Amino acid sequence: MIAPQSVGVVVPQRAEFTTPLALRSGGTLDNYHLIYETYGTLNAERSNAVLVCHALSGSHHVAGTYADAPHNVGWWDNLIGPGKPLDTRKFFVIGVNNLGGCYGSSGPNQTNPATGRLWGADFPFVTVEDWVESQARLADQLGIRRFAAIVGGSLGGMQAMSWALQYPDRVGHVAVIAAAPKLTAQNIAFNEVARQAILTDPEFHGGHYYAYGVVPARGLKLARMVGHITYLSDDAMAEKFGRSLRHGRNTYSYDVEFEIESYLRYQGDKFAGFFDANTYLLTTKALDYFDPAFEYGGHLPAALARATADFLVVSFTTDWRFSPERSREIVYALLHNRRNVSYAEIDCPAGHDSFLLDEPRYHKLLSAWFDRIEV
Amino acid sequence: MTAYRYDYEVITQWIEPGEKVLDLGCGDGELLRHLMDVRQVQGYGVENDPDKLLGSVNNGVNVIQMDLEKGLVGLEDGFFDHVIMSLSLQAMHNTQGILAEMLRVGREAVVSFPNFGYWRHRQSILNGRMPVSESLPHQWFNTPNVRFFTIADFDALCELNGIAVRERLAFDEGKLVLDEPNFLASVAVYRLGRNG
Numbered sequence: 001m002i003a004p005q006s007v008g009v010v011v012p013q014r015a016e017f018t019t020p021l022a023l024r025s026g027g028t029l030d031n032y033h034l035i036y037e038t039y040g041t042l043n044a045e046r047s048n049a050v051l052v053c054h055a056l057s058g059s060h061h062v063a064g065t066y067a068d069a070p071h072n073v074g075w076w077d078n079l080i081g082p083g084k085p086l087d088t089r090k091f092f093v094i095g096v097n098n099l100g101g102c103y104g105s106s107g108p109n110q111t112n113p114a115t116g117r118l119w120g121a122d123f124p125f126v127t128v129e130d131w132v133e134s135q136a137r138l139a140d141q142l143g144i145r146r147f148a149a150i151v152g153g154s155l156g157g158m159q160a161m162s163w164a165l166q167y168p169d170r171v172g173h174v175a176v177i178a179a180a181p182k183l184t185a186q187n188i189a190f191n192e193v194a195r196q197a198i199l200t201d202p203e204f205h206g207g208h209y210y211a212y213g214v215v216p217a218r219g220l221k222l223a224r225m226v227g228h229i230t231y232l233s234d235d236a237m238a239e240k241f242g243r244s245l246r247h248g249r250n251t252y253s254y255d256v257e258f259e260i261e262s263y264l265r266y267q268g269d270k271f272a273g274f275f276d277a278n279t280y281l282l283t284t285k286a287l288d289y290f291d292p293a294f295e296y297g298g299h300l301p302a303a304l305a306r307a308t309a310d311f312l313v314v315s316f317t318t319d320w321r322f323s324p325e326r327s328r329e330i331v332y333a334l335l336h337n338r339r340n341v342s343y344a345e346i347d348c349p350a351g352h353d354s355f356l357l358d359e360p361r362y363h364k365l366l367s368a369w370f371d372r373i374e375v
Numbered sequence: 376m377t378a379y380r381y382d383y384e385v386i387t388q389w390i391e392p393g394e395k396v397l398d399l400g401c402g403d404g405e406l407l408r409h410l411m412d413v414r415q416v417q418g419y420g421v422e423n424d425p426d427k428l429l430g431s432v433n434n435g436v437n438v439i440q441m442d443l444e445k446g447l448v449g450l451e452d453g454f455f456d457h458v459i460m461s462l463s464l465q466a467m468h469n470t471q472g473i474l475a476e477m478l479r480v481g482r483e484a485v486v487s488f489p490n491f492g493y494w495r496h497r498q499s500i501l502n503g504r505m506p507v508s509e510s511l512p513h514q515w516f517n518t519p520n521v522r523f524f525t526i527a528d529f530d531a532l533c534e535l536n537g538i539a540v541r542e543r544l545a546f547d548e549g550k551l552v553l554d555e556p557n558f559l560a561s562v563a564v565y566r567l568g569r570n571g
Contacts, residue, residue, distance in 0.1 A: 347425070361425050368429055
């Protein structure tokens with residue numbers, strides 16, 4: 001049973017690349033592959049393509065379902081489909097698993113062609129800029145010279161922004177949602193706690209845990225738990241869990257007592273069951289490194305001078321991980337350069353995770369913005 | 376707002392082609408759309424109401440969500456050629472603050488507002504009722520306006536704050552008023568600059 005306005009059953013595809021990719025970290029990937037999905041149809045002029053960039057734990061599976069897993073719905077399915085804000089009757093939408101990801105693209109849990117063994121901790125550090133470079137090559141393979149739009153939330157928003165800087169003539173519109181121009185010390189601090197949880201797990205084995213037939217599940221669970229706290233707002237947690245007790249009374253134990261403990265443990269266990277610890281480490285480092293203004297002496301307006309795309313910047317009032325102030329920095333830097341930019345601050349209680357919800361004002365805004373894009 | 380298009384026409388005449396223009400309380404972006412079409416301005420609107428902001432996006436107008444009561448923090452000094460506030464000043468608490476901010480980020484400010492001293496308004500007060508008119512369309516209990524002032528009041532405020540009145544046009548329901556504007560005009564449009 002396919003939900004109305006769904007893109008329906010989708011099939012991931014694989015693109016191979018044999019031209020070496022020089023990485024910011026100094027390493028090189030001689031050959032690699034990317035897993036991606038597409039929704040809608042590329043028009044004859046090849047002018048209606050929209051790239052959707054994913055965040056920390058996202059994947060190429062942005063919309064639709066799989067024939068053999070009908071409940072595996074894409075992570076931004078509420079946005080993408082016929083009649084939805086990002087309308088697949090108009091646009092050709094692409095989702096791609098980032099390099100270093102764990103959903104099939106070249107990454108730590110894939111085979112290193114040079115050794116025939118899994119990459120593990122030997123997979124090189126990748127940055128937002130490297131992802132954009134690899135995505136540009138995928139666009140080349142698909143015959144897309146210029147994207148009508150590139151959109152992303154959180155880390156995905158950073159990629160969308162980086163696209164406008166690295167390939168200004170290859171993207172017409174950019175939507176940067178619940179993102180920031182760089183991480184704060186506090187953001188990096190949370191990432192570091194998450195990484196330490198993984199790195200100190202006895203089952204981590206220096207990142208080569210695959211060879212031991214184990215996963216550092218405890219560390220990954222802790223990493224996800226601390227991450228989850230930053231995705232929700234204080235209000236949303238209070239509303240959803242408050243101080244509710246599992247047994248209705250204090251049991252004076254370290255088992256689950258408060259419902260919030262139960263929720264975090266559940267989310268942590270679930271995540272540790274499918275996500276790859278090496279990818280989590282790599283991706284949080286990519287987040288930490290992202291800072292396009294760094295080579296401009298920290299001056300964001302100078303860094304964004306290269307961007308020519310029309311921007312939409314969206315933040316959420318209760319997002320404290322990437323607060324509205326961080327989005328406004330991007331807006332003012334674009335304004336300084338006289339770029340077309342609109343900015344909305346959506347009143348939504350759900351914190352950072354708001355960008356994944358179909359809050360009506362948010363989706364109406366995206367609808368209006370995508371409708372204005374000529375293809 | 377369509378009834379007040381004559382203040383749009385005055386504003387348009389004061390804008391040179393290609394200017395950088397900021398419109399505070401831009402609503403659905405109608406004025407900016409007009410200025411983009413006939414003056415090719417690089418226009419930005421500021422709007423804090425989500426529904427109106429959506430209207431601006433629908434009209435293809437750059438719009439930035441911001442609470443004007445907090446000023447124009449983040450916008451650079453002297454960045455804009457003109458900063459416009461059309462029929463919104465009376466709905467703001469921080470009157471002096473926003474005027475100072477408009478002249479900080481803009482070379483000139485353009486302000487239009489309903490004249491509380493308009494003779495029909497005075498007549499209404501004399502008859503014991505708060506005025507409701509084309510320029511003050513709301514009832515006292517549902518008006519978004521929080522400041523009630525006259526052309527003479529505004530002139531005095533400009534004097535007090537060292538704001539130069541470069542030009543002032545006054546209208547009675549769309550017709551230009553040359554004599555006794557504080558009595559005969561329902562709306563005034565000002566072009567303001569910094570003294571010195």
